[in-house]
Amino acid sequence: MTDRKDEIAGNLARVEERIAAACAAAGRSRDEVTLIVVTKTYPAADVRVLAELGVRHVAENRDQEAAPKAAECSDLPLTWHFVGQLQTNKVRSVVGYADVVQSVDRPRLVVALSKEAVRAGREVGCLIQVALDAGESGRGERGGVAPEGIGELADLVARSEGLRLDGLMTVAPLTGQYAGRQRAAFDRLMDLSTDLRRDHPAATMVSAGMSADLEHAVAAGATHVRVGTAVLGVRPRLG
Template sequence: MATTIAQNIAKLQQRISVAEQKYQRDHDSVKLMAVSKTKPAALIREAAAAGAYHIGENYLQEALEKIIELKDLDLCWHFIGPIQSNKTRPIAEHFDWVHGVDRLKIARRLSEQRPPSLPALNICLQVNVNDESSKSGVSLAELPELALAVAELPQLQLRGLMAIPKASTDQQEQRHNFAQVANAFKALQSQLPQLDTLSMGMSGDMDAAIAEGSTIVRIGTDIFGARATPPA
């Protein structure tokens, strides 16, 4: 298994490298995040040994157990997805990045609950680019107001945007969706020049995401294999 995970990561790094070159991106401008939800800490340890530094988790309680178990490793922990109000404190206390903020109320709670002894919590606002009712995220129209408000909060560092567009196998459609997020990002940079992160792209659409400016791709199955049933 260790060899398989190492090989998977090597293949993905090569795929990223090829896409960077193809789309005139700077070398090493796209980071690989290993999304390890439902996977045991032992597999994350193998991924870390193969060079995976950025680890993404969706399920809070499971993630907290892994963070404790793997505290001997120098890992950067990312919380992905929607956040309930009663989950903000442990997220603020234990994670380095949050990729699912789409409401000012949640951002305020993360700001208030981030321990002053820790560096500012890195925030990506989640954009619902296709206005899908089944997905979280702020609309493109409401994004600027939210971004400016979040950027003012202490103990947070607004870094950029995250998106999970509607699933499509058509690369032109994928690129169109990602381009909308990238254009919104560029528009925000005129007022918030510190923005430097576009968290876009998963296994099926990472090439299109890199073409449109993604700086972090979030990959799970292609590293760890098929997921187990999520915890209740």
């Protein structure tokens, strides 16, 4: 465990250096950017190590893995983010541990989240997941709503009991006009955030950037970056 803690600590320090350098280059204060460590496929023991090292935000994308892990780590001072595509039949479980759902992309999901948040007596933060590669279907390959659908969905979240509209999230597209153009994609997300905040001033969170492209996200103005492999190493393969 000591070796693993040393490994994670070293990786975390390097990621912190990258974030600090990106903030300095962008003329931003380091405290403007929150690191979320994506712990999917990694054991609860790693989550405990992260908490010992001062990490306060972790993210998961599959409920069947996240629910038992969150329960095992319920004594830790962590904010749990759900970042995967979320089916409505998993909402009750996810609301049990997730403080923020970053992948809100359709009205039916908003209704389900509101119902379960009220039932559980919790307030759940919501980010609208934006699909910058949305085609004629209005959705992206990795989920998300097309930019023109943000306003209507945001209004629904804002008026739904038990939910709090926190802002926007995106994943850099693999196809379409932004493929390979992460900075342009994140700049577009920031423009959409500016539009959103005209009607919802408190929705200031912008979640963008991962291990490979966090610098582009920080340069564009992201408030949160989601980093997994750069902190925890190459993911174990799921059997």
